[in-house]
Amino acid sequence: DGGITQSPKYLFRKEGQNVTLSCEQNLNHDAMYWYRQDPGQGLRLIYYSQIVNDFQKGDIAEGYSVSREKKESFPLTVTSAQKNPTAFYLCASSIATVNQPQHFGDGTRLSIL
Amino acid sequence: AQSVAQPEDQVNVAEGNPLTVKCTYSVSGNPYLFWYVQYPNRGLQFLLKYITGDNLVKGSYGFEAEFNKSQTSFHLKKPSALVSDSALYFCAVRDLLNYGGATNKLIFGTGTLLAVQP
Numbered sequence: 001d002g003g004i005t006q007s008p009k010y011l012f013r014k015e016g017q018n019v020t021l022s023c024e025q026n027l028n029h030d031a032m033y034w035y036r037q038d039p040g041q042g043l044r045l046i047y048y049s050q051i052v053n054d055f056q057k058g059d060i061a062e063g064y065s066v067s068r069e070k071k072e073s074f075p076l077t078v079t080s081a082q083k084n085p086t087a088f089y090l091c092a093s094s095i096a097t098v099n100q101p102q103h104f105g106d107g108t109r110l111s112i113l
Numbered sequence: 114a115q116s117v118a119q120p121e122d123q124v125n126v127a128e129g130n131p132l133t134v135k136c137t138y139s140v141s142g143n144p145y146l147f148w149y150v151q152y153p154n155r156g157l158q159f160l161l162k163y164i165t166g167d168n169l170v171k172g173s174y175g176f177e178a179e180f181n182k183s184q185t186s187f188h189l190k191k192p193s194a195l196v197s198d199s200a201l202y203f204c205a206v207r208d209l210l211n212y213g214g215a216t217n218k219l220i221f222g223t224g225t226l227l228a229v230q231p
Contacts, residue, residue, distance in 0.1 A: 006156075040122070042221045043203065
């Protein structure tokens with residue numbers, strides 16, 4: 001079955017540590033997205049990528065970094081510069097044609113130790 | 114500026130009764146609107162979208178949404194609620210200001226928690 005796989009499901013970060021969240025899709029989608037979800041704030045876009053080797057900052061990119069070296073993979077690194085990383089992180093993908101829905105993974109919950 | 118508003122944090126409805134989850138939008142240009150549902154500790158699932166054409170859009174699991182241009186609204190509806198419909202619902206609008214509008218980048222509302230009582 002095609003879909004988006006996020007791993008790990010739960011992740012703990014120590015102070016000063018960088019952590020990387022994995023997102024892999026086998027839907028052959030060109031575009032991929034990373035969101036952060038906090039209670040009462042909905043989804044906020046961190047980064048998105050329209051095509052391999054290209055990505056754009058979203059609304060809350062500070063303290064995060066991404067890469068897009070392969071079409072199927074879009075890992076997110078939460079750096080030590082992100083002072084409040086505790087949140088639910090969602091990865092999504094879509095085909096490039098406009099007005100097509102995004103497909104979501106089941107998220108990674110990141111907490112601080 | 115582009116935005117989506119979901120004015121109700123929570124909607125309570127009895128099983129079997131009709132439900133409405135409200136959404137209003139603000140965009141410069143034609144709106145392209147989406148509804149998603151999220152169950153606990155899961156990702157979002159696409160329910161339906163309005164792009165053009167008929168103002169009443171039918172989607173998954175018996176949900177429908179009514180586009181109203183004069184009221185800039187896109188309310189989600191279902192004629193008869195089920196306990197299993199209890200979840201978090203998000204309205205979203207396609208961002209028309211980035212990449213000249215040529216992306217599927219979305220602006221999400223803050224979500225409405227639907228609670229259906231048996």
